[in-house]
Amino acid sequence: MKLISLFKNQTISHFSVFYRGTVSFFSGISFNRIKLLFKFVWRNKIKREVIPEHLTLGVTYKCQCRCVHCSSNIPNLTGENFKNELSADDVKSSIYQAVELGIPRITFFGGEPLMRLEIYEFISYANKLGMITKINTNGLWLNKKTVEKLKAAGLNHCDVSIDDPNPRIHDKLRGVPGTFQKAISGIKLLKHNKILCQIVTYAARRNITAGLEKIIDLGKKLKVDSVSIVFPMATGCWADSYGELLNEQEKRRVRKLVDYHFVVLEIPTEKCSCQVVKKKSVYIAPDGGVTPCPFIPWQFGNIKEKTLEFLLREYYRKQNIKFKGDCIMNSTQNRNYIKNTISSVRQMRSA
Secondary structure, eight states, X not given: OHHHHHHHHHHXXXXXXXXXXXXXXXXXXXXXXXXXXXXXXXXXXXXXXXXXXXXXXXXXXXXXXXXXXXXXXXXHHHTOOOTTSOOHHHHHHHHHHHHHHTOOEEEEESSOGGGSTXXXXXXXXXXXXXXEEEEEEOSTTXXXXXXXXXXXXXXXXXXXXXXXXXXXXXXXXXXXXXXXXXXXXXXXXXXXXXXXXXXXXXXXXXXXXXHHHHHHHHHHHHTOSEEEEEOOOSSGGGTTOGGGSOOHHHHHHHHTTOOSSSEEESSOSTTOOOTTTTTOEXXXXXXXXXXXXXXXXXXXXXXXXXXXXXXXXXXXXXXXXXXXXXXXXXXXXXXXXXXXXXXXXXXXXXX
């Protein structure tokens, strides 16, 4: 029975990835998108080169919210300035380099990416080069004008954060009154403009599992394309908050909510690894620093100093981590491994 259950879960995981990837690919299909996909398949699958499937590009640290769980927006929370953010040319250069590598998907990240005035220009540029484009937003600026501009720019997919099905609790967690209602209104506008939309939420003891089930029901009512659940991560504001992490029993309860296409989880079984372990993701921070993903704070280089291909080749040559069932930041041993690996890459370059 255990083997049957494992096979079923793995099949659901692979089908879910294939299903969502196919839907995204055909939303705004073009010659350049087909060409970019072939480039990725040729380099990654045939030549067996290690090429990430996904670039997350932080375009600003600025954000209207003060989320209790924030894992990426530390400068905004600590009051630091934003003088070192990438210029528009640097952002476009990063996108171009990713396409040259063959990376087919991009998520514009923050902070709040809609606070970067050139965001529509960036989306359009990535779209014209063939990338499947997505943004991750709190929804506060998803009004009729911005959604129509996102559609015109060629945005394929939008992630909207919903932390709790109770508007009052959601707004408290986000630190801004009215966030919930604006996010819901924004989702409706995205659906009206035929932009793929996903609700993103995180599992916590306060919402397992009734709260998560209500968010899933909300997603069905709003007719979003999927609901994505992430486990809490010991990073950012929760860097030392190991008490927020879920135990194995709690994670199993969350995993029971996953289905083949609507409710997704990056690590749907205890036998699955995250994108970092599989070398399928890369993150470029708003200051140009390059890390394996947005939730790992240690940078192994900067896009303003070295090319993305050079930095990834150095890092991937060093990384050889095997870890399953959770985010690597939630394991002290693996957290230290990644930190030391990145440190050794930087030391090697400076020697």
